[in-house]
Amino acid sequence: MRVWKAVAITGVFMSVDVGITTVLYVFSHRDRGVLQDLRDFNIFDSVLDLWAACLYRSCLLLGATIGVAKNSALGPRRLKAAWTFIILVCLFVGIYTMVKMLLFSEVRKPIRDPWFWGLFVWTYASIGATFFLWWLLSTVRPGHTVLEPGAPGEGVGYPTEGQPKQEETSGATLQKLLSYTKPDLAFLVAASFFLVVAALGETFLPYYTGRAIDGIVIQKSMDQFSTAVVILCLLALGSSFAAGIRGGIFTLIFARLNIRLRNCLFRSLVLQETSFFDENRTGDLISRLTSDTTMVSDLVSQNVNIFLRNIVKVTGVVVFMFSLSWQLSLVTFMGFPIIMMVSDIYGKYYKRLSKEVQNALARASNTAEETISAMKTVRSFANEDEEAEVYDRKLQQVYKLNRKEAMAYTYYVWGSGNVSFTLSPGKVTALVGPSGSGKSSCVNILENFYPVEEGRVLLDGKPISSYEHKYLHRVISLVSQEPVLFARSITDNISYGLPTVPFTMVVDAAQKANAHDFIMELQDGYNTETGEKGAQLSGGQKQRVAMARALVRNPPVLILDEATSALDAESEYMIQQAIHGNLQKHTVLIIAHRLSTVEKAHSIIVLDKGRVVQQGTHKQLLTQGGLYAKLVQRQMLGLETGTDDDGGGGGGSRQEKQRFPSSHQEPPDGHGEVHKA
Structure with missing residues (x-):
């Protein structure tokens, strides 16, 4: 999108955002003015802070708009650099708005003010719009080529036909991997069915355990206790049986996936030009064909299995939580966006480390293959010890990267301070x-x-x-x-x-x-x-x-x-x-x-x-x-x-x-x- 279009859209949204928020704020406090509300501010009964958050959002967007309009070459790049900041701002405002609603619900049970609900919904809508407009301004293209100072003759920030394409996203990679499981669609459907049965059984187990305890302790009813115990036993047996079948089918599916990946990779290798084998070492190719394909299929099998099972369990747990207390449930979910953001940052770092580990392992495999295939030459020069040391150095590189992986996991779980x-x-x-x-x-x-x-x-x-x-x-x-x-x-x-x-x-x-x-x-x-x-x-x-x-x-x-x-x-x-x-x-x-x-x-x-x-x-x-x-x-x-x-x-x-x-x-x-x- 061109600069002037993005700037115009952002300007219109800022005006609409400030206008709607102001109207909703004024009608929700018709009995007192802004100055009186500011002087007697009460977080339990005033939405002045939500109106202030609107002004802060507008100021951020105004600054971004001016920056892009004045410098359409470097402005978008600077907005991309501030991407983490705007994410944190949107997360904070969203969490604060949720807290605000919980505080209001403590004073006004239930909240019957339509103006408050309008402001509450509009705040979340404007947070999403702010996030989108920031992204829009960071991806605009100038109307003419602008040269970066100190780099004459080079366009700034936009890939040309000769430049490599950006790395595929994780979603595209996963979609491509899962496409190889299409021949096993019937097995996948059966595994998913037993997965849902097992997950639902596990979800209801705590509920009927509580019913059994209530029946004997609170209700003192033998009938209720017996009924709950019978259902509990049936759920336990059913979920265990379904979980076993699910695990067996998934193991079969991803064993077939591993074979299919290896066949596809091998067919691709034998169809390459001769120059490809001159440029790539045999040990690297063998490592990709064996250890890498096994690692990929194992990761897909584990993550797909865990993801689908947890989705079903989370759905059931969320329903139970909101049926018991929607306020406590909202408090529980407030920290999820921050956890997801941290997990995303950590996942990218861990993915890069894993790739380095596999590359180092491929180099070690290549060294071993090269030495074994040229053993007569190695023996003729009595260089066995030197080759062993070279291989050991390659393995030490793999070990160092493995330690980094372990430390990355450790620091993700716990980051400690200095102790003496x-x-x-x-x-x-x-x-x-x-x-x-x-x-x-x-x-x-x-x-x-x-x-x-x-x-x-x-x-x-x-x-x-x-x-x-x-x-x-x-x-x-x-x-x-x-x-x-x-x-x-x-x-x-x-x-x-x-x-x-x-x-x-x-x-x-x-x-x-x-x-x-x-x-x-x-x-x-x-x-x-x-x-x-x-x-x-x-x-x-x-x-x-x-x-x-x-x-x-x-x-x-x-x-x-x-x-x-x-x-x-x-x-x-x-x-x-x-x-x-x-x-x-x-x-x-x-x-x-x-x-x-x-x-x-x-x-x-x-x-x-x-x-x-x-x-x-x-x-x-x-x-x-x-x-x-x-x-x-x-x-x-x-x-x-x-x-x-x-x-x-x-x-x-x-x-x-x-x-x-x-x-x-x-x-x-x-x-x-x-x-x-």
Whole structure:
């Protein structure tokens, strides 16, 4: 479209937008003027802010119009550069308008003002129009060729016939891929039918579970309970059966798709000119024919299956949500546009990374194919080691890109801040913080479960990654929130991972963990079978056996990740006595959700959103105030309950509501030091 047309359309819309919004605003507040409304503004009863949003939209469009009209060559390119900004503005105004409607619904139940509803609908219509006009102004063509300064003789911004076409969109690529499944249309219809049946069954399962509970608890009706249970069983059986058939059919469809893609690609390859094979390496072509086609068919099968299943489930869930509370449902959906935008940005980056990985893998395959096909030449020059090193370098490039992919996924889920703290030898250090603050992430890094891309983790002054795996986990022992016991005797569980351990050491470790007494009360004592995953023991007993398993190694560094969350008050007290009494020669790190567990620690480190925000003793942190004092106050009032999403656990107990004593014990120095910066 030409510049003057886009400018004219935008100007007309701005006038209409301001006019209609003003009329709707005036008629919705006929009892008071603009100045009075501004002076006595009430967000629950005034739409002045929606009128102000209209003026802001118009100012943005006016600036864009003037910029394009004055500089039709560079103006559209600058608007494209500001594309993210206008998206954020439209999203913010849309979400704010939804919040406005919810606030109005709290004051006026229901909202009967037609002028408000008119303004509400018009605001969303004008947001869409603003978005469209911004795109229109960013794609206009000038009436004559304008040269960019410093680049004489070159047109600006518009592709010519000799220029390559833009990359196809993801939608076009997916459409082309799905076109290869046309021969399997009958299978697709059958798979879709069973998919809908399975998804609907899964959607109604929670509803009838609730009906069954209501029937026995609230209604006290055996008939309602029995009916709900029968329907529940039928739904479970039906959805499971349908899901199995759906999975089998989809597996068949996409196995056929993989074969079809390979055949089409191979036919295309053999029809190429001879010069094509001179320009492209054999290893690259083989990689495209094998690994790339498999990856594409797998991705399509997984995503199509998940997408269709989730569409059906989401539809059912949305209907249920709006039938229960349309206000809460709208609040839930407010953040979806932002999530979708972030996902789109992340998806483009991840797609580029995946393409680089496949290219690197193709180069590695080409190196291997080239070396194997010329093995006589390699042998004749005794160059086997050099070729192996070349292949290793290619694989290292693939590995680096794989690490980038993993980090991209990790940062998409969680972006952490900078953390720095020290574990002093022979001291008890505690990590506390709200859910999701990064406590268990620190444990994973200290245990070397995940590599650190930036910063350092030092043990006795040496990077933790430099230690041999078995040695490192002999000197650092972890007791997690949900310990895993194996289906063997208690003795075997305590000595797990150690080839030969004297029975006296097992007993000594159990005594330190305050587990010896309850073990001796069991029928077979230390020979008692714990059952699968420790099912024969209570949560507190499993926790103490897990602590004994850690202590039997006599580790210099002991990490307790919510180790007392499953214990009752008496068991927790016994474990605390072990920490501050029997473990004085160990460097102890406690990850805690209950602050009563950490009050006696020599140093308490407070995390929030992946950063260290406070550090000191219990008394010092209470004196300072801040996040730690707030957490203590909440638990004293019984407000902090539930589980820690970051790996912590432990709901509220009575012990959480007690007033924290001021006692503070100082165990002597031990050995073992960990730094993380």
